[in-house]
Amino acid sequence: MSITTVGLDADDTLWHNETIFRLTHARFVDLLADHGDEPTIEARLAETEQRNLRLYGYGVKGFTLSMIETAMELTGGEAPPHVVREILAAGREMLAHPVETLPGVDEVVAELSEKYRLVLITKGDLLDQERKLAASGLGERFSAVEIVSEKDRATYDRVFTRHGTGAAEAVMAGNSMKSDVLPAIAAGAFGVHIPYAVTWAHELADAPEDQSRFIALSAICNLPETIKMWNN
Numbered sequence: 001m002s003i004t005t006v007g008l009d010a011d012d013t014l015w016h017n018e019t020i021f022r023l024t025h026a027r028f029v030d031l032l033a034d035h036g037d038e039p040t041i042e043a044r045l046a047e048t049e050q051r052n053l054r055l056y057g058y059g060v061k062g063f064t065l066s067m068i069e070t071a072m073e074l075t076g077g078e079a080p081p082h083v084v085r086e087i088l089a090a091g092r093e094m095l096a097h098p099v100e101t102l103p104g105v106d107e108v109v110a111e112l113s114e115k116y117r118l119v120l121i122t123k124g125d126l127l128d129q130e131r132k133l134a135a136s137g138l139g140e141r142f143s144a145v146e147i148v149s150e151k152d153r154a155t156y157d158r159v160f161t162r163h164g165t166g167a168a169e170a171v172m173a174g175n176s177m178k179s180d181v182l183p184a185i186a187a188g189a190f191g192v193h194i195p196y197a198v199t200w201a202h203e204l205a206d207a208p209e210d211q212s213r214f215i216a217l218s219a220i221c222n223l224p225e226t227i228k229m230w231n232n
């Protein structure tokens with residue numbers, strides 16, 4: 001067995017993302033300060049997002065709609081027009097936010113692309129993810145890009161069969177234990193968790209019990225070495 005294919009998550013693995021969401025959360029809380037304290041507003045927004053995920057999927061557009069819905073709920077359906085305008089502006093700004101790759105990403109992606117088939121596997125809005133990949137300058141390093149609606153075992157099975165030699169000969173690395181690591185290992189791949197400074201509550205999960213195909217790294221710089229180790 002040798003590893004032929006490496007799947008990489010995008011948001012908070014290759015570039016900053018959750019910090020931008022957190023800034024918008026803070027702005028949203030400020031905007032609705034007359035209608036609740038921070039924990040209340042955050043809890044309501046989280047509930048709305050969770051409820052809407054299966055309808056809107058992941059990404060900024062669904063998040064923006066969930067902010068509007070939460071504002072309507074918190075104001076008893078009386079959210080003033082300027083509140084809706086502010087929320088829409090915040091969403092648009094997120095969609096235009098500059099892409100900043102994380103430390104070591106450019107070098108690691110270049111190095112890995114010489115030895116393995118690199119596949120970008122990400123959730124989110126199609127247009128936004130394509131924009132960020134183009135802006136990152138990393139696009140040509142990848143053999144394939146898969147923007148998926150959910151990251152589950154079947155997704156990894158399908159993606160690594162389509163773009164590689166199957167999940168058993170693939171590594172998946174990302175910041176989400178729940179989406180990037182656990183389902184990839186369940187599909188038979190190796191899973192690498194590279195935590196980001198902050199994690200969206202929805203993506204939290206415990207590490208797998210079987211550690212033979214799992215490793216946690218503090219930085220992406222250690223990824224090439226880890227794959228080499230598994231390959232021996």
Ligand SMILES: [Mg+2]
Pocket residue numbers: 009010011012013174175176
């Ligand atoms: Mg991520």
